[in-house]
Amino acid sequence: MANVRLRNIRKNYGKVEVIKGVDIDINDGEFVVFVGPSGCGKSTLLRMIAGLEDITDGTLEIDGTCVNDLEPSKRGIAMVFQSYAIFPHMTVRENVAFGLTIKKASKAEKEKKVAEAARILQMENLLDRRPSELSGGQRQRVAIGRAIVRDPKVFLFDEPLSNLDAALRMDMRMEIGKLHQDLGASMIYVTHDQVEAMTLADKIVVLKDGQVMQTGAPMELYHEPANLFVAGFLGAPSMNFMDVTVNAVNDTTVAVSNPSLDRIEVPHKGRPFTVGQTATLGVRPQYLQPAGDGAGKLHGKVILTERLGSETVIEVVLADGSKIIAALAEDSIQSPGTAANFDFDPNRAHIFPETR
Numbered sequence: 001m002a003n004v005r006l007r008n009i010r011k012n013y014g015k016v017e018v019i020k021g022v023d024i025d026i027n028d029g030e031f032v033v034f035v036g037p038s039g040c041g042k043s044t045l046l047r048m049i050a051g052l053e054d055i056t057d058g059t060l061e062i063d064g065t066c067v068n069d070l071e072p073s074k075r076g077i078a079m080v081f082q083s084y085a086i087f088p089h090m091t092v093r094e095n096v097a098f099g100l101t102i103k104k105a106s107k108a109e110k111e112k113k114v115a116e117a118a119r120i121l122q123m124e125n126l127l128d129r130r131p132s133e134l135s136g137g138q139r140q141r142v143a144i145g146r147a148i149v150r151d152p153k154v155f156l157f158d159e160p161l162s163n164l165d166a167a168l169r170m171d172m173r174m175e176i177g178k179l180h181q182d183l184g185a186s187m188i189y190v191t192h193d194q195v196e197a198m199t200l201a202d203k204i205v206v207l208k209d210g211q212v213m214q215t216g217a218p219m220e221l222y223h224e225p226a227n228l229f230v231a232g233f234l235g236a237p238s239m240n241f242m243d244v245t246v247n248a249v250n251d252t253t254v255a256v257s258n259p260s261l262d263r264i265e266v267p268h269k270g271r272p273f274t275v276g277q278t279a280t281l282g283v284r285p286q287y288l289q290p291a292g293d294g295a296g297k298l299h300g301k302v303i304l305t306e307r308l309g310s311e312t313v314i315e316v317v318l319a320d321g322s323k324i325i326a327a328l329a330e331d332s333i334q335s336p337g338t339a340a341n342f343d344f345d346p347n348r349a350h351i352f353p354e355t356r
């Protein structure tokens with residue numbers, strides 16, 4: 001176990017700055033997930049922590065010691081990549097033991113550690129096979145096994161499951177969660193998958209353009225997004241956004257409305273608003289409840305109804321031509337063109353001063 005501290009970390013490739021002053025704390029034994037759009041710098045950050053990439057500026061500390069210039073093998077870190085990067089000519093046993101072989105570990109130590117990793121990952125029966133005789137999920141397990149035998153203080157995972165099909169991903173996701181429980185090691189995990197982020201993380205770091213947008217526990221980010229970007233990034237289907245006019249501002253709320261939305265008061269959480277400005281209102285599709293004819297706060301017309309089994313998704317067009325989505329629990333069919341009225345709790349809505 002170890003803590004990792006990033007302070008004002010920057011990375012330039014030539015004149016291009018791709019990481020723009022990042023502060024992140026990974027505490028002892030914590031599972032931290034990095035999410036963000038493609039190209040925002042997730043892999044670059046992991047590679048800098050691993051020592052595979054120079055740090056242009058800032059400080060990287062592991063357990064209180066600056067490791068900016070420490071070589072990768074001395075950092076106590078093991079990294080697992082999306083492409084499994086295992087050796088095709090070696091058996092599973094040899095692949096898993098690889099790091100120990102390089103370190104010239106004794107035969108007994110190798111056997112003990114490989115057996116332990118195989119037990120944790122439930123691949124005792126695969127040890128004599130070669131990678132070509134394994135499924136994708138099994139190959140990824142070998143790569144994780146190779147990381148485990150090194151006894152790292154910190155595990156880094158860069159989209160380890162993105163090459164796997166949906167069912168296998170779910171199995172492996174649970175295995176990684178269990179691995180974290182069993183080993184208690186600090187883990188940093190990059191993913192594009194919302195479910196992986198929400199279920200595995202103690203803490204999620206949302207990145208955009210080389211900067212941290214928000215850091216917090218999964219449900220904290222889900223319920224209290226700090227800005228429009230985080231609000232739209234986490235949650236599926238994504239949060240609905242509507243342009244609204246600010247009608248009044250008081251100590252704790254702003255009153256807003258638009259041609260499709262009756263005036264409501266939404267907590268502004270200290271964000272600055274001025275009367276008359278256009279702002280963005282966010283409401284999650286799950287928080288819209290159908291209301292009867294002429295009832296409800298939000299009024300539009302049904303475009304499409306999709307029944308997904310567990311929920312029904314209704315696409316609705318508003319007076320200004322923008323579209324929103326309602327995810328309803330019940331099996332409610334509404335034909336295209338009919339009026340759609342919804343209610344929602346304004347305390348579960350979000351208001352942001354910026355526009356999209």
Ligand SMILES: Nc1ncnc2c1ncn2[C@@H]1O[C@H](COP(=O)(O)OP(=O)(O)OP(=O)(O)O)[C@@H](O)[C@H]1O
Pocket residue numbers: 013018036037038039040041042043044045
């Ligand atoms: N060796 C390099 N030289 C120049 N630019 C680079 C280099 N490696 C990465 N970049 C740039 O740095 C930025 C961050 O890349 P990075 O690979 O960290 O993104 P990412 O968040 O991991 O994206 P993805 O989700 O697609 O894997 C990108 O704009 C990328 O083009």
Ligand SMILES: [Mg+2]
Pocket residue numbers: 042043044
């Ligand atoms: Mg990447």
